[in-house]
Amino acid sequence: MNKGYLCLVLHTHLPYVRHPEFEDFLEEDWLYEAITETYIPLINMMERLVADGVDFRLTFSLTPTLITMLEDPLLQERYLKHINKLIELAHREIERTSWQHDFQSLAVMYLNSFCKARDTFEKYNRNLVTAFKNMQDMGKIEIITCGATHGFFPLMDVCKESVRAQLKVAVSHYEAALGRKPQGIWLPECGYHPGHDELLKESGIRFFFTDSHGVLHGSPRPKYGVFAPVYCRGTGVACFARDLESSKQVWSSIEGYPGDYCYREFYRDIGFDLDFDYIKPYIHPDGIRINTGIKYYRITGSEDKKPYDMNLARETAASHAGNFMFNREKQVEYLADFMGKKPIIVSPYDAELFGHWWYEGPMWLEFLIRKIHFDQKSIKMITPSEYLYENPRNQVITPSLSSWGYKGYAEMWLQGTNDWLYRHLHKGSERMTELAKSYSHNHIDDLTRRALNQALRELLLAQSSDWAFILGSGTHTDYAVRRTKEHLLRFTRLYDEIKANSVDESWLSEIEYKDKIFPNIDYRVHQ
């Protein structure tokens, strides 16, 4: 009999980046890299576990923007082109490193993993959402939703209509993609503002997550700390809080596993290391050096990097998985005595941590799952829905405003570099509400309806917290500024044209083609 539960949550998100107007677009690589390095390795891992009869539970928050991109034929086509290029490069690398055996074996490793990625991609008819859906239908994973475009809700509290639209659009998008209703949500950036649980309830969502202090600083005091969910006062929506101890072991590049010297170095890529003429066909067509994904070094611990050693990294991942499990067992055993009931340890991570940032992450996760299955009895993996089914009685509190960002609140998205956004975003929300109200009747011509729906798309796209995050972190800011402005300007023009009853159809068609997300959106949800 187990003594407690482990709930691993993988927040799987990328903002909507799709530029049909360009032949090749740098930021689309975010998606292609994540597919090759994270999504496919995780899918392959789950397939192996199922094939070997290893039972497991994981919770994935597949965001609506990511699902849209994974299902998009243009991006699928481009991914195939991208992976084919990588396979070609890996072949050339095997030849080039003929006299350098340490590297040649790595080039072979990359070739194999790229070919495996392509096979997997084609096996699911290029639509990786199917793979996740299958796992959910088998009961191995629970897929939860997220804000439609990952807007940071606490800074949208003055325009709750937008929070509502983010939720309603997300829920109907989830249903269309996965054939059922979502039970839970990963609030974008784990950002909770008291009162938003009412909007969750309205959208049929039963649970969400907060960072530790969301519950620990809630009122009244939570009897079991973060080790049992609570219900929100007045709505009964359940709230699970993050356990920072288990988080820290995996996240932190200082004390955590990913910083181990045996693991692969993220910042040494042949896109930068090799001769320009040689690498040119595999980098950006404008001749800008970019990461290719082929990286030959381990972290090493000094600037004189040593070649990556697959076996050593694998052993390290196995021992880190053992360590993680041991610590969870001890944690759960201690807590079970202490609390007099079975604790739940909630450990959420960005999915892209596994594979993209921490190359050995998927391997570590697979070791962990297998060890939990075979080697111990104290912990059981569980999804939030299963937990609530087994433990329906929980304390009622009002959780606190919180996020999992820097310092735990809104600062990451609200500082000198990005605070200018909100004046425009809030104005957009206000105008969208005005439109939704004044066009709530049923006698609306097709063109106006299209314009209204597109206006909501543009507003939602501008709200992505990713743009504020990028501005806050100070990297890649041009693109974030450009995206925010573009969507807001398109929104404003639509607003003006709708009000003047003079929608420019050819321009509307053009932006429908560019910002092609949420085909079944209904602008009336923004109220």
Next chain:
Amino acid sequence: MKKRLKTLKEGIKKIISRSTTKILTKGRSARKAVKSGFVRKAVSKAPVGVVSTPEATVKESKFYTGVQQQAKRSYEMPRDLPGGYGDCRIVLQVRDPWWNHTYWEVNESTINRLKSELGDSLYYNAKRVLRVYDVSHVVFDGTNAHRYFDIEVSEHATNWYIETAGPGRSWCVDIGLKLPDGRFILIARSNTVYSPLDGPSWITDEEWMVPEEMFARLYGMGFGLGKSSPVGKAWQERIKKALFSGILASPGMSSMSSPVRAPGGMAGARKFWLVVNTELIVYGATEPDAKVTVQGKDIKLKPDGTFSLRFFLPDGKQVIPVHATSADGIDEREITPIVTKETK
């Protein structure tokens, strides 16, 4: 045969750090700063520098293609957003338990109205102020705040970070004019916000009572201690006491193995550097239908019968027999370049 010697990086990349705020980079992020020439800047009106959390580092890595900010791209930046919307309004939002952020717009017509009501001389002698009200537990009607304080702002300011240092309290802010005689003329009033607590609530629930010490322990465990958590100082002390005085410090804390990286390995060191590698290109031509091997391995000829192979060239001697056989198997030729490389 040609031999190429190239430095692998185009130039020396510098880390430029902005002087006003401390840049804190650790571990991988520090290496990142060196390798990619990234600048982590933190420009915030609030007196707190921006640092990176592990979560933020991972998130940044999602958006990291290796390209530097300055790289030229073939797209145009869209035009600017409007400076204002002709509104007269002020909005207040919570940044954290101690700070709020407000932005406002005062339109032309309001200014003209005030000028005509007050007269130019009074208007120009008035100070523009933010009046911040503590409106905890009241329905604010403009007169029933517990207290207020004023912040003088310039005529051109349009947003401000307000330190309330008031976790657990509610706030509302007016933008207005303060006249020399002390009168306050309201321009716009904000929404009300509630600053979250920076520690646990004092309210307990009879049905879900928990002894103080037990709670402190659970609380500390939930935070995994060391993390720079959003917890007030007083509480951190209490948790530490409860945890370390007790029978058992949190048992899961026995973090093994991960070597602790020497912090700031690069701090202080000078950043000049040089990398040199060598590659060897072996190329040639024969009849397009011939069979060619290089070091015993079959290679594919281009349609015109040429071939070109490129190898990383390590130190030492490389013997590279190139063998060609005609399509009918009758003629054979072999040429064997021998290349010795040494690095001094």
